[in-house]
Amino acid sequence: MHSKITLPLLAIIWLFFSSLANAEPLRVFVSIPPVETFVERVGGKYVDTQSMVGTGENPHTYTPSHKQIRDLTKASIYISAGIPFEDAWMNRIRSANPGMKVIDTTDIHDKTEHDKTEHDIHTWTNPLQAKLIAHKIRDALISIDPSNKQIYLHNYKVFAAELDLLNQDIIAIFRGKSNRKFMVFHPVWGHFADHYGLTQIAIEHEEKDPGARTLVGLIKLAKDEGIRVIFIQPQLNRKFAEQIAEAIEGQVISIDPLSADYINNLYTVAQQLSEAMR
Numbered sequence: 001m002h003s004k005i006t007l008p009l010l011a012i013i014w015l016f017f018s019s020l021a022n023a024e025p026l027r028v029f030v031s032i033p034p035v036e037t038f039v040e041r042v043g044g045k046y047v048d049t050q051s052m053v054g055t056g057e058n059p060h061t062y063t064p065s066h067k068q069i070r071d072l073t074k075a076s077i078y079i080s081a082g083i084p085f086e087d088a089w090m091n092r093i094r095s096a097n098p099g100m101k102v103i104d105t106t107d108i109h110d111k112t113e114h115d116k117t118e119h120d121i122h123t124w125t126n127p128l129q130a131k132l133i134a135h136k137i138r139d140a141l142i143s144i145d146p147s148n149k150q151i152y153l154h155n156y157k158v159f160a161a162e163l164d165l166l167n168q169d170i171i172a173i174f175r176g177k178s179n180r181k182f183m184v185f186h187p188v189w190g191h192f193a194d195h196y197g198l199t200q201i202a203i204e205h206e207e208k209d210p211g212a213r214t215l216v217g218l219i220k221l222a223k224d225e226g227i228r229v230i231f232i233q234p235q236l237n238r239k240f241a242e243q244i245a246e247a248i249e250g251q252v253i254s255i256d257p258l259s260a261d262y263i264n265n266l267y268t269v270a271q272q273l274s275e276a277m278r
C-alpha cells in the first residue's frame with residue numbers, strides 16, 4: 001500500500017528537481033527592444049534576454065554602460081541589428097566574451113535602397129523581415145541548445161504564423177488608399193513603406209536637422225501632397241515636426257518603431273498611418 005503511493009511521489013519529486021537542474025536559461029543580448037521580443041517568442045522560458053538600448057533610448061546616440069559590458073561576459077548569444085553603436089563597439093563586445101555566439105541580422109533585408117546615399121538599418125519594421133530575423137534566432141538557439149530543438153521549432157512556427165497574419169492585415173489596412181505618402185521626422189519606416197507600397201518623406205536627412213530652407217520646402221511639399229499629419233517617434237525631438245504641422249494646420253502623432261510589443265504596435269502604426277492618408 002505504502003509503496004504504491006511512494007513510487008509515483010518519488011517520480012514526481014525526481015522530475016521536479018531534474019527540471020530545476022535544466023532550468024538555467026540561455027542568456028541572450030540584443031541591441032533593441034523589438035528583437036528582444038523576437039528572442040523571447042522563439043526561446044520562451046529557455047532564454048533570459050536583455051536589450052542594450054532600453055525603451056525610450058535613442059539607438060543612434062546610445063553607448064553601452066560599463067555594467068552592460070560586464071553583463072555581456074555571461075551571455076551565450078549576442079544578436080546584432082546593425083545599430084550605430086555596434087559598429088564602434090562590436091570588437092569590445094566580442095572581446096568581453098570571446099566564447100559568445102554573435103548573430104548578425106543586418107544582412108536579412110531585401111536589396112531595395114530607399115535613399116541612394118544611405119543604407120537603411122531599420123529592417124525590423126517590415127514584419128516579413130522580422131520573420132527572417134526570428135528564423136536566424138531560432139537556428140542560433142538550436143545550435144547552442146539542441147536539446148530543446150523541438151520547442152524552438154514550434155515556437156518559431158507559431159510566431160511566424162502571427163507575423164504572416166499581421167502582414168496580411170496591414171496589406172488590408174492600406175488597400176484602396178490612393179494617397180500613400182506620409183511625412184516623418186526620422187526615416188525609420190523605409191522597409192515598412194517599401195513593403196506596403198507607401199512613400200516615406202523624411203524631415204531629417206542623414207541624421208541632420210533640417211535648415212530653414214529645407215523646412216520651407218517640406219512645408220510646401222506637405223501642402224502639395226495633402227499631408228495633414230507629421231509623424232515622430234518618442235525617442236526623438238519633435239520641434240521640427242511641430243513647426244511643419246503648425247504651418248500646414250496639421251497634427252503631430254507619435255509612432256514607436258522600437259516598441260517591445262511588436263505585433264500590437266505595428267497594428268497601431270498601420271492604423272495611424274492609414275488614417276493620416278485620407
Ligand SMILES: [Zn+2]
Pocket residue numbers: 060122186187188
Ligand atoms: Zn533610426
